[in-house]
Amino acid sequence: MNFELIKAHVWSAVNDSSGNWSIRGGNVIIDGISYKPTPWRDDRNLNSLHYLSVESASVAGLCSYKATRIEPKTADIDELIYCELDICRWLTDDEIASVYALSNSGKTMSLMLKTKKGILCAIDIATTLSEETSPIIKHEITGTEGMISDRCINEHIPSKDIYVFEDSKKDPTTYIDIDLYVTGLSPEETYTAENIIKLIESRELREAALKNMEKLLKCTEAIKQSIEIGDVVRLEEKA
Amino acid sequence: MKPVKIAVLSSISVHAPNYVTSLPVHSCYDWLAMSATKDDMAKLYQGSVRPPEYVKIYETDEEMLRAHPEIEAVVLAGSNEQTYSEFVLCAKYGIKNILMMKIPTFFMDEYDEMQRLVRENDMIVQIELEMRYKQVIRQLKELCDSGVIGKLLSIQINNTTVCLPPEFMPWVTDPKQSYGKKIPLRDGETRCRGGALTDHPHPFDLARFFTDSEFESVYADVCPTIRPNLSVEDGVFVLGKMKNGVIVSIDPSYSRHENKLPPIHPVGPGWEGYPKRVEVDVVLNGEKGSIVADCFHLGVFYVGLPYNTYAFHYSAGIAHYYPSLDEFANSVRNHTTPRVNLDSHRNTIEAIVAGYESIRLGHPVKLQ
Numbered sequence: 001m002n003f004e005l006i007k008a009h010v011w012s013a014v015n016d017s018s019g020n021w022s023i024r025g026g027n028v029i030i031d032g033i034s035y036k037p038t039p040w041r042d043d044r045n046l047n048s049l050h051y052l053s054v055e056s057a058s059v060a061g062l063c064s065y066k067a068t069r070i071e072p073k074t075a076d077i078d079e080l081i082y083c084e085l086d087i088c089r090w091l092t093d094d095e096i097a098s099v100y101a102l103s104n105s106g107k108t109m110s111l112m113l114k115t116k117k118g119i120l121c122a123i124d125i126a127t128t129l130s131e132e133t134s135p136i137i138k139h140e141i142t143g144t145e146g147m148i149s150d151r152c153i154n155e156h157i158p159s160k161d162i163y164v165f166e167d168s169k170k171d172p173t174t175y176i177d178i179d180l181y182v183t184g185l186s187p188e189e190t191y192t193a194e195n196i197i198k199l200i201e202s203r204e205l206r207e208a209a210l211k212n213m214e215k216l217l218k219c220t221e222a223i224k225q226s227i228e229i230g231d232v233v234r235l236e237e238k239a
Numbered sequence: 240m241k242p243v244k245i246a247v248l249s250s251i252s253v254h255a256p257n258y259v260t261s262l263p264v265h266s267c268y269d270w271l272a273m274s275a276t277k278d279d280m281a282k283l284y285q286g287s288v289r290p291p292e293y294v295k296i297y298e299t300d301e302e303m304l305r306a307h308p309e310i311e312a313v314v315l316a317g318s319n320e321q322t323y324s325e326f327v328l329c330a331k332y333g334i335k336n337i338l339m340m341k342i343p344t345f346f347m348d349e350y351d352e353m354q355r356l357v358r359e360n361d362m363i364v365q366i367e368l369e370m371r372y373k374q375v376i377r378q379l380k381e382l383c384d385s386g387v388i389g390k391l392l393s394i395q396i397n398n399t400t401v402c403l404p405p406e407f408m409p410w411v412t413d414p415k416q417s418y419g420k421k422i423p424l425r426d427g428e429t430r431c432r433g434g435a436l437t438d439h440p441h442p443f444d445l446a447r448f449f450t451d452s453e454f455e456s457v458y459a460d461v462c463p464t465i466r467p468n469l470s471v472e473d474g475v476f477v478l479g480k481m482k483n484g485v486i487v488s489i490d491p492s493y494s495r496h497e498n499k500l501p502p503i504h505p506v507g508p509g510w511e512g513y514p515k516r517v518e519v520d521v522v523l524n525g526e527k528g529s530i531v532a533d534c535f536h537l538g539v540f541y542v543g544l545p546y547n548t549y550a551f552h553y554s555a556g557i558a559h560y561y562p563s564l565d566e567f568a569n570s571v572r573n574h575t576t577p578r579v580n581l582d583s584h585r586n587t588i589e590a591i592v593a594g595y596e597s598i599r600l601g602h603p604v605k606l607q
Contacts, residue, residue: 064462064474066490068395068522070529100458100603102478102486108393108524110488112460112478120462122476124395124488126524128388136531142474142494144465146512153515153551154538156531232458232602 001026001189009185009193014200021200028196035199035209039191040087042198045150049139052148054093059143065092065121070136072129077109078220084123085219086212091141092119096219098234101226111223134158242269243336243571246310248300248325249317250275251410252340253403254367256288257557258314263291265561267568270294271310274303282407300325304332312336312363312571318410319437320419323349330356336363336571341440343581345419345432345592354581365567365577366584370441370519371448372562373555375534379521383449388525391450393486395522396442401511402435402466402473402493411438412471424461424472425599432595434471439491441519442477443587444579446489449523452481453586458603459594465494477594478603498546514540515551 007023014021021030028035040046052058067084089095094115103109107128113121129135136157140149151158160174176187185193198205222233245268247258262270272295275284284290297303300317304310313334315325319342329337343366344350357364370376383391403411410416417433424430436459447453462474473493480486496512510516519534538553570577586606593604 061463063465064476064492064494066476070522070524070531100478102480104392104484104486105526107526108486110393110395110478110486112458112476114460118463120460120474120476122478122488122490124393124522126393126522126529128392128524128526128529130528136529142462142465142492144463144467146496147494153513154533154536156520156533230456230603 001186001192005185006189006193006196009190010196010200013193013197023196028199030200030206033206033210035206036082036213037192037195037199038083038086038209038212039188039195040083041090042191042194043187046087046091046139049091049141049148049150053091053141053143057143058146059141059148060145062092062094062117062119062141062143064142065119066138066140067121067123068136068138069124070126070129072131072133072135073107073127074131075127075135077106077125077127080125080127081109081111081123081223082216082220084125085216087139088113088121088123089115089215091139092117092121094119095215096121096222096235098232099219099222099226100232101223103227109223109227240267240568240572242267243568244269244271244307244309244311245313246271246303246307247273247314247316248303248329249315249321250283251279251318251408252316253408253411254340254369255314255316256283257560258316259284259288259290261557261560261564263294265564265568267565271307272297272303274298274300300328304328304334308332310334312338312567315339318416319344319433320410320416323353323419326353326356330360330362335360336567338365338367338567340367342437343584343588345437345588347589347592350581350585350588354585357581363567363570363574363577364581365563365570366579366581367563368441368444368579368584369559369563370445370534371579372559372566373534374559375532375536376445376448379523379530379532380449382530383523383525387528388523388530389527391485391523391525393488393524394446394449395488395490395520395524396445397490397518397520398439398442399490399492399494399518400435400439401495401497401513401516402469404497412469414471417471422595424595425601429470430461430464430472431470432472434469434475435473435491435493436475436477436591436594437471438493440587440591442487442489442491443590444584445521446479446481446485446487447586449521450481450483450485450487452483452485454479454487454590454593454606455482456480456603456605457590457593457597459597460601461598462492465492465496472598475594475598479590498548510546511548511550514549517553 108126111123161177162175163172414421414431414433457479477489523530
């Protein structure tokens with residue numbers, strides 16, 4: 001991600017009276033406090049999942065949640081775990097109660113989690129792709145009245161919206177139907193910028209973000225402990 | 240090859256209709272008889288799934304075996320609970336060649352007894368794990384073995400399906416007929432063993448097949464019931480470790496919803512709620528890359544009769560049953576051991592039982 005571009009976009013968008021802020025090491029520092037952005041919470045598709053699973057309860061009682069994320073080998077697996085844990089909590093509207101985790105060679109990790117309301121969650125992560133390959137991501141929520149997913153039936157690799165097949169090239173150039181290109185930022189950079197702007201402009205959001213970070217820290221510690229001891233770790237016991 | 244004289248017992252397995260349609264056209268077999276109650280014949284074997292006129296129908300297994308001493312081989316196509324007793328019955332009648340469904344038994348003393356009978360009576364026993372005969376699975380195995388993604392690190396296998404309504408096939412979601420005994424999932428739980436985890440051994444078998452290893456430990460848990468009146472588990476996840484260190488993440492759930500309208504008989508396209516009735520998706524992560532595969536991808540989509548719902552029609556049908564039947568016939572005639580047999584299948588069953596124990600205990604379980 002190009003944080004200089006993100007910084008420039010945020011600078012042009014925020015209200016001048018928002019106070020002192022800077023971006024360092026992927027975090028945004030506001031009035032001396034460091035906040036970890038959660039750009040996935042501004043992702044359009046994930047917002048649709050949230051609307052369907054939580055806001056409109058279109059599958060009624062939530063039963064299970066699954067996430068798969070396969071990323072390039074240069075990706076930081078701990079960052080991916082943090083991201084997917086937060087997405088899991090957000091899309092189930094619940095907190096993690098227990099974790100069981102297995103890891104192999106630092107490149108793959110699989111988690112089984114249970115939330116406080118009993119929703120069973122599986123998260124499978126791998127950092128095995130080449131640097132040029134786009135991530136393979138899938139989320140699925142099952143409820144008593146149906147299921148929701150950001151991948152269509154028979155679709156396992158995210159598909160694109162425009163494919164340009166030139167007679168001189170073997171593989172098509174592709175585009176997605178999001179009006180973010182006008183800013184010169186990639187979708188992920190745009191979501192990060194939007195998330196940072198919201199943090200700068202809202203004290204309430206900053207307070208919620210700190211509580212969120214604390215809970216996620218407890219989850220990631222529980223995951224490390226589970227991998228070490230080879231057993232389930234219950235978060236209430238840790239508290 | 241001289242056709243093998245074969246009979247089908249009980250005929251209420253979900254896959255029994257596949258044999259009813261494939262045996263008459265398979266040149267390696269001379270299908271003599273099948274046993275099925277009058278009710279089951281009326282419900283399951285009408286129209287295009289009716290057995291040919293020359294196949295004699297008997298109400299009980301024993302009646303059929305007594306009437307046909309010339310039977311060389313049988314397909315055990317009853318409920319999971321019936322499999323052990325049918326096996327013992329066939330051994331009593333001197334039947335040496337048995338093709339059975341994917342769950343011989345979950346009770347290791349019975350499993351020991353079956354293995355003993357095989358050894359002592361020099362029997363040929365093949366387990367019907369038809370996924371092994373699909374080209375996509377063979378291709379995945381070749382890719383793993385070629386090293387194209389390097390050493391395997393983790394596997395994800397989803398075998399997610401609809402749940403057959405009890406009014407269509409009652410035994411599948413009856414704890415005793417499915418698991419063999421009514422055992423609650425855990426203390427204080429009304430649901431019992433015998434649901435999705437029982438019905439979907441394929442992911443466990445494929446994990447062993449791809450890794451060339453055995454399960455070392457298994458952790459499993461169930462989600463809140465998806466279908467309100469089900470007495471067995473429908474949503475369940477498994478996280479296991481193979482002896483060679485590969486992580487295996489399995490989803491064998493009945494998480495694909497059925498159409499809420501009354502089911503048509505026989506079950507066919509349009510009957511689903513979620514458009515695709517059966518899914519087997521595989522992700523293989525290695526040191527040098529990943530493979531993502533859909534083992535039921537070949538098909539078409541439509542909206543049409545009888546329910547005007549969007550449905551997926553799988554195009555390869557039951558083609559993978561023919562290589563399985565080829566292998567069984569060859570094993571019978573040449574007296575060779577089929578690739579999936581009672582001995583080789585044991586670790587899969589043990590892993591599933593360990594999964595249920597894990598659900599009960601709330602901790603991972605190490606296999607013996």
